[in-house]
Amino acid sequence: MEPDVIVVGAGPTGLMLGCELALAGVQVRIVERRAKATQNSRALTLHPRSMELMDMRGLAPRFLSSGRTVPGWHYANLPTHLDFSALDSRHGYTLFLVQARTEALLEERARELGVRIDRGHEVLGLTQDHTSVSVDLRDSAGQVTTERARYVVGCDGGRSAVRQAAGIGFSGTDETLTGILGDFAVTAASPEALGAAKANGVLVVPLEGGLTRFVHIDPERMRAPAAEPVTLEEFRDSLTRACGHDCGIAEPRWLSRFGNATRLADRYRSGRVLLAGDAAHIHFPAAGQGLNIGLQDAMNLGWKLAAEINGWAPTGLLDSYEAERRPVGQAVTQDTAVQLLLAELTLVPQYRRPAVALRTLLDELLGIQDVNQLLAGRVSALSTAYASPFSDSSDSPEGTHPLVGRRMPDIELSTAAAPSEHTRVYELLAPGHFVLIDLAAQDTGRAQPSGNWTPHLTTAYAASPEAFENRDDLRGVSEILVRPDGHIAWATRTVDPEVRRTERVKALTTWAGSPAQATSA
Incomplete structure (x- = not known):
């Protein structure tokens, strides 16, 4: 077949x-x-939005049980880290998980679903x-x-x-530039020596299985082509030039050059x-x-x-x-490219002094909460918002709502099937359907569309006013249509039932097909 x-x-x-x-x-x-x-695992982390995606499909527990969380991550290897814990997410952290394990968990799920x-x-x-x-x-x-x-x-x-x-x-x-990475089974460096390595621009990351990863851009070797193999001798020489010692590295499990x-x-x-x-x-x-x-x-x-x-x-x-x-x-x-430039300029002698001053300034800026959260939102992808051609709601009295295209907050909801039980938006997204949320009433009567979209749609309503009234972004919003990927397809402040019904049908038709298509699918 x-x-x-x-x-x-x-x-x-x-x-x-x-x-x-x-x-x-x-x-x-x-x-x-x-x-x-x-x-071998070039990538090591799952950022907050990726963990939200796993949560939406019921996979977050598998990943959390396999990795370890840290509250933030670096930006351009500056001393002040991005604070993911301050972001508006249940997953305000980086999950340390090697790429090989991420692939194994996803393959396990794919085979469960019958993927060949x-x-x-x-x-x-x-x-x-x-x-x-x-x-x-x-x-x-x-x-x-x-x-x-x-x-x-x-x-x-x-x-x-x-x-x-x-x-x-x-x-x-x-x-135009390459760096080297190595995963080593043995390091004989003291904590002070590893601290000195980090202070000299070497990224040092403990991995599972007792391995330690070193990542470095060596000014003397940064123009070597990525295809050139890395040797243990080169790695030792690079670390020695950077921090005065080779950190006692031995038994490399993986050496790689990247551009x-x-x-x-x-x-x-x-x-x-x-x-x-x-x-x-x-x-x-x-x-x-x-x-x-x-x-x-x-x-x-x-x-x-x-x-x-x-x-x-x-x-x-x-x-x-x-x-x-x-x-x-x-x-x-x-x-x-901007992050790399901040590192590369410090490696070029004629630019080193102003580059170090620039990095010091940017590190100070990262200490400002608003700046930190701006960059944390970008790197974590929590601030990703889509300006889709389907966002046009010019027929609506209010035009396109500012929530459209943004990720949906994971607020508590109830459903008609279990009105006394609380669930979350992301739990309702597990089947990969749309979720239609009525925030204007404690029942689903006004938000219940005709049954034609039923195969692709779950309806829900706010579990209680407290579930969203303390959120400025949701204040006054009466209804939201959430896409299967957790982004908002449509939102309205309209309270008139007939106007809402008209807008709702238009939104569902725009995103989920005509009623006839929905019925036959």
């Missing part, structure tokens, strides 16, 4: 997308070039027509086959074979081929944002592609994926 979607790449983005599609009843096959799951995962399959090329995509695959035995699907999504990294085969440009800048090439796909969609994660954007790994925005790409794309396949998507819904996520990719590539 041909799958509805072939996802190329079994990294975090591809696995998350496979889960989202399968949750909506879409037949998914994930193919991966590598024969085995990688045990085939490793050792390399994409050689693809062609598409108006109904399907044909993908040429070569397996580990060298056998070449052609597989068909209604859509193909490239989640296959910065060198994406899918992106190249689809003819999508990858504009940006080439590598600052920064690129953004010219398009996220070409016909029936789409891109997500590193296939759509690459950048210097500043503040650990890459894996996280890949997960968020997948969450945005999953329900929209599923709606298209299941026949109820309104016109333009799938195109809104690029409209919403490409600006996010662009913002992150710009932000990481």
